[in-house]
Amino acid sequence: MPLVTSKEILLKAKSENYAVPAFNFENMEMAKGIIEACEEAKSPVIMQTTTSTLNYIPPEIAASIVKYYAKDTSIPIVLHLDHGASFELSKRCIKAGYTSVMIDGSKMDFENNINVSKEVVDYAFEYDIPVECELGRVGGKEDENEVFDKDAVFTSPIKAKEFVENTGCSSLAVAIGTAHGPYKEEPKLDFERLKEIAKLVDVPLVLHGTSGINDEDVKKAISLGICKVNYATDLRMSFTNGVRMRLENRNIYDPKEYNTKGIKTMKDKVKRLIGVCGSENKA
Numbered sequence: 341m342p343l344v345t346s347k348e349i350l351l352k353a354k355s356e357n358y359a360v361p362a363f364n365f366e367n368m369e370m371a372k373g374i375i376e377a378c379e380e381a382k383s384p385v386i387m388q389t390t391t392s393t394l395n396y397i398p399p400e401i402a403a404s405i406v407k408y409y410a411k412d413t414s415i416p417i418v419l420h421l422d423h424g425a426s427f428e429l430s431k432r433c434i435k436a437g438y439t440s441v442m443i444d445g446s447k448m449d450f451e452n453n454i455n456v457s458k459e460v461v462d463y464a465f466e467y468d469i470p471v472e473c474e475l476g477r478v479g480g481k482e483d484e485n486e487v488f489d490k491d492a493v494f495t496s497p498i499k500a501k502e503f504v505e506n507t508g509c510s511s512l513a514v515a516i517g518t519a520h521g522p523y524k525e526e527p528k529l530d531f532e533r534l535k536e537i538a539k540l541v542d543v544p545l546v547l548h549g550t551s552g553i554n555d556e557d558v559k560k561a562i563s564l565g566i567c568k569v570n571y572a573t574d575l576r577m578s579f580t581n582g583v584r585m586r587l588e589n590r591n592i593y594d595p596k597e598y599n600t601k602g603i604k605t606m607k608d609k610v611k612r613l614i615g616v617c618g619s620e621n622k623a
Contacts, residue, residue, distance in 0.1 A: 343407065344416045346440035346568070347470035347510050349384045350544040353567040358618035359547075362386035363610060364422060364572035366393055368405050370579055373603035375409045375417065377610035383619040384415055386440070386568065388422040391429060399429075403437035415623035420472075422570070430460045434469050442472040442513070450499060457507040465508070472546055472568075475503045476515030497536040504541050511544040511568060512537075516561075518549035529557050531564060538565030546570065551577075555616045562618065569617050578609040 346360075353360050361378075365371040365387060378385040387406050394402065403419060410417045420440040421433045430441045443460040445453035457473040464471045476495030495514040504512055514537055517529040538545060544567035550558060551573035558569060582605025586598040614620050 341410065341413060341416070343410055343419055343437070343439045345468065345470050346386055346418045346420060346472070349386075349416050349418060350511055350567045353384075353619070353622075354544050354565075356622070357563065358622060359562045359567050359569045360384050360386055360418075360619055361610075361613055361617045362388050362420065362422070362546075362568050362570045363575055363613075364388045364390060364393070364570070365402075366576065366579075367397065369599045369603050370575065370606060371402075371405050372409055373579075373607045374575070374610055375406075375413060376603075377607040378417075378614065378623075379413045379415055381611055381614045381620045382415060382623045383614045383617075383621075384417070384623050386418040386420050388420045388570070388572075390422045390572075391425040394421075394429070394433075399433045399436040399438065403433075407437065422572075423474075424460070427456070427459055427463070430471075431463060434464060434467055438469070440470050440472065442474070444474050446474040446477045446493075446513075446515075450503070454503060454506050457503075457509060461508050461510075470510030472511045472513060473503070473507055473509040474513035474515075474546075474548075475500055494530060494533060495537060497533065497540050500537050501540040504543055509543065511546050512541060513546040513548050516547075518547060518553060527553065529553070529561060531560060534561060534564045534566070544568060551575075558616050559618070569613075571613055574609055574613065575606055579603070579606040581605055 363374045389402050406419045418440050419438045423444045424430045424442050445456040461471045477493040516534050517527050545565050546568040547566045548570045550569050579602040582602035583598045586601035
C-alpha cells in the first residue's frame, strides 16, 4: 500500500494506548527485513533514516527502497527523517517522498529551537507532512553526534507545553533519562516527569534511545503517553551479529549469503520489539 504519514498512525496509537515502533535502517537489506517482520506481525511501522545514514544512502534512494517493499504490503508504513539536522535536509526529504520528518534543534537554546522547528513545521505543513521536534537533550551517541551525560537535559513539562503551542509540531520527542547507543549502566527513567508532560501536551510523545531499555520500563512509558518508540542500536547490532555468525564459515564470501543471515537475525529482534510496543495486529 502507499506510504502514510506519521500523524494518522500516532493518533491511533495514542487513542488505543500502544506505541508504533520506529526502526532505523542503514541499507536495503535492513529495510527489507524490517518491513517483512512488520507485515508478518501485522504491525504499523515507521521506517527511519538519520542524517548520517543519508550521507550513505541519499534520501531519494532510501525513499525508492521503502516504497518498493511497501507496495505489496497491507500494513501502514511511514518513511521518516530521524534527527534531521537542517531545514534544507527536511525539505529535500519531503521532496524525495518522505511522509514525516524530524527537525532536531535540541542543542539550541529554547527560543532558537522554537524558531528553527517552526520554520520546518510551516514548510512541511504545506505538503501535509507532520513534523516531530525535540525538547530536552537525550544523552549518548547517535551516529557522529555525542551528548555527554553532563550535557543531557531533561524535558521541562511547562516548557514542553509552551514549545508545542509555539511550533505547532505534530509530535514531541522528550528526554526522560534514555540515551542513544549502548548503555554503560542501567538507566533510570523519570516516569513522573513523563506523566506531567503527558498531562500538559496533547500531541503524541516520542521516546528516543530505547535500545537497551528493559521491556517493562518501555511498556510503562507507553502506558504514560509514549506513542512512538525509536530503535536503532538494537537493529544494527542484531543485523551485524547475524552477518558475523555466517562469516565464521571462511568459505562464505557471497554477500547474499551473509546478508540473508543478518536479515533473519534482525527480523527476530524486530518481532520481539513489536511485542514490547503492543503494536502487533494494529495494522
